[in-house]
Amino acid sequence: MPIHNEVLDQLAARRSVRVFTGDPVTPEQRAAILQAAFMAPTAGCQQLYTILDITDPALRRTLADLCDHQPMVAAAPLCLVFLADCRRWPRAYRAAGAAPREPGPGDLLLAMADACIAAQNAVTAAESLGLGSCYVGDILENAEAVRAALALPPHVVPAALLIFGVPTPQQAARPKPARFAPEAVVCDNTYPDRTEAALRADFAARSGGAGYDFDADLRAFCARKYDSDFSREMSRSAAVYLQDFL
Amino acid sequence: MPIHNEVLDQLAARRSVRVFTGDPVTPEQRAAILQAAFMAPTAGCQQLYTILDITDPALRRTLADLCDHQPMVAAAPLCLVFLADCRRWPRAYRAAGAAPREPGPGDLLLAMADACIAAQNAVTAAESLGLGSCYVGDILENAEAVRAALALPPHVVPAALLIFGVPTPQQAARPKPARFAPEAVVCDNTYPDRTEAALRADFAARSGGAGYDFDADLRAFCARKYDSDFSREMSRSAAVYLQDFL
Numbered sequence: 001m002p003i004h005n006e007v008l009d010q011l012a013a014r015r016s017v018r019v020f021t022g023d024p025v026t027p028e029q030r031a032a033i034l035q036a037a038f039m040a041p042t043a044g045c046q047q048l049y050t051i052l053d054i055t056d057p058a059l060r061r062t063l064a065d066l067c068d069h070q071p072m073v074a075a076a077p078l079c080l081v082f083l084a085d086c087r088r089w090p091r092a093y094r095a096a097g098a099a100p101r102e103p104g105p106g107d108l109l110l111a112m113a114d115a116c117i118a119a120q121n122a123v124t125a126a127e128s129l130g131l132g133s134c135y136v137g138d139i140l141e142n143a144e145a146v147r148a149a150l151a152l153p154p155h156v157v158p159a160a161l162l163i164f165g166v167p168t169p170q171q172a173a174r175p176k177p178a179r180f181a182p183e184a185v186v187c188d189n190t191y192p193d194r195t196e197a198a199l200r201a202d203f204a205a206r207s208g209g210a211g212y213d214f215d216a217d218l219r220a221f222c223a224r225k226y227d228s229d230f231s232r233e234m235s236r237s238a239a240v241y242l243q244d245f246l
Numbered sequence: 247m248p249i250h251n252e253v254l255d256q257l258a259a260r261r262s263v264r265v266f267t268g269d270p271v272t273p274e275q276r277a278a279i280l281q282a283a284f285m286a287p288t289a290g291c292q293q294l295y296t297i298l299d300i301t302d303p304a305l306r307r308t309l310a311d312l313c314d315h316q317p318m319v320a321a322a323p324l325c326l327v328f329l330a331d332c333r334r335w336p337r338a339y340r341a342a343g344a345a346p347r348e349p350g351p352g353d354l355l356l357a358m359a360d361a362c363i364a365a366q367n368a369v370t371a372a373e374s375l376g377l378g379s380c381y382v383g384d385i386l387e388n389a390e391a392v393r394a395a396l397a398l399p400p401h402v403v404p405a406a407l408l409i410f411g412v413p414t415p416q417q418a419a420r421p422k423p424a425r426f427a428p429e430a431v432v433c434d435n436t437y438p439d440r441t442e443a444a445l446r447a448d449f450a451a452r453s454g455g456a457g458y459d460f461d462a463d464l465r466a467f468c469a470r471k472y473d474s475d476f477s478r479e480m481s482r483s484a485a486v487y488l489q490d491f492l
Binding site for chain 2: 001003007008012014028032035036038039041042044045047049050052053056059083087088090092095096097098100103104105107108112113116119120121123125128129134140141149150151152153156159176177185186187188189190192193194196199200203214216218219222223226231232233235236237238239241242245246
């Protein structure tokens with residue numbers, strides 16, 4: 001028998017919400033969302049992130065445009081950008097008279113993890129308040145323009161953009177997309193490549209449809225997502241951020 | 247008045263647990279933790295991760311050693327490694343007859359985010375079950391040996407190692423370390439460098455102690471953490487993983 005409790009049920013029910021009613025996120029709700037982010041586990045209790053609350057409507061429109069033209073980024077009641085911040089602590093070290101090394105790739109990945117872990121606590125907190133949320137991964141695109149818009153110095157990298165608000169009834173009623181079966185993504189001890197037959201079965205089980213066409217579905221998804229302009233731009237842009245750390 | 251509910255209170259109460267009783271994590275608890283991870287938000291519903299359940303005692307000891315010699319990795323009842331997996335979907339694309347591009351830095355950062363978001367849902371689920379957890383960021387170190395131990399192919403990168411178990415009473419009673427004040431880590435719209443005076447005030451407020459010595463504390467922390475051998479190793483090792491994507 002699967003275990004149920006309030007927390008597990010909320011984690012299971014949570015789904016991305018991209019359309020919001022006109023209701024605001026109240027200051028108390030915003031504070032609870034941020035507090036949950038702060039309470040997240042963080043490496044050495046360093047909080048290797050800075051959170052930008054994007055309140056300026058013009059900046060929201062700019063970000064909506066830079067994030068693959070998604071108007072919801074401008075329209076959402078609350079929009080937070082979680083930045084992996086590899087700058088605060090070295091600045092503090094120097095202020096204290098130390099001479100720290102330059103930030104490296106390990107610092108970036110650790111801060112990316114810190115920022116995403118905090119972001120997910122914000123999502124969970126919002127869900128508990130009846131608020132919907134959506135990650136916008138496209139914030140990784142257009143590094144030069146995003147840096148300019150958010151005044152990001154070196155060693156500060158966008159990890160996640162999150163929007164929050166009250167879901168419309170239609171959004172709240174949408175089904176949650178199916179996940180892979182556990183055996184497709186969990187393995188004992190070492191990483192095994194799935195055989196092609198297993199991969200086909202994994203995707204068919206996830207689709208749930210009797211007439212699932214693996215070849216057509218994966219080719220279309222590859223063209224629409226993985227080989228899309230925005231996906232290629234994301235890797236170009238991410239490489240710009242990485243340069244600081246290499 | 248701050249908002250309280252069951253979820254918010256649990257997120258606030260959760261703290262890292264590194265010592266566990268001899269009680270096991272039951273199969274039902276393990277299933278609930280994994281299910282919560284699967285239910286996490288995931289870019290395009292792709293689940294860009296693979297989770298390794300490290301059940302082999304010898305492998306646990308190897309990982310404990312590779313993670314900066316932390317015996318808790320071997321001793322914990324449950325140990326999950328969350329891998330950013332940029333390999334599953336391209337393999338499926340190729341199986342379907344597509345010719346996808348090579349994975350790039352954007353794919354890596356997106357998958358790192360996906361894996362960490364899923365990992366944090368696992369942590370939240372564990373807390374709701376009365377189980378303690380701890381992230382071990384050191385899994386990013388020793389890339390060559392970790393790759394060999396976990397049989398990681400190219401484009402599969404450790405994002406987080408998590409241990410779980412029943413907290414000892416002593417661990418459960420430990421206070422949660424203080425965070426920065428909200429104004430130290432949340433800003434409106436753009437990234438401002440904190441002035442040196444603000445940085446000093448941020449750290450003093452976080453320490454809570456009247457006799458806080460910023461210079462001594464930050465110099466000691468820099469030497470112990472940021473300029474430590476393990477931190478330098480983490481950046482060397484992360485660069486090895488990054489090579490696949492550049």
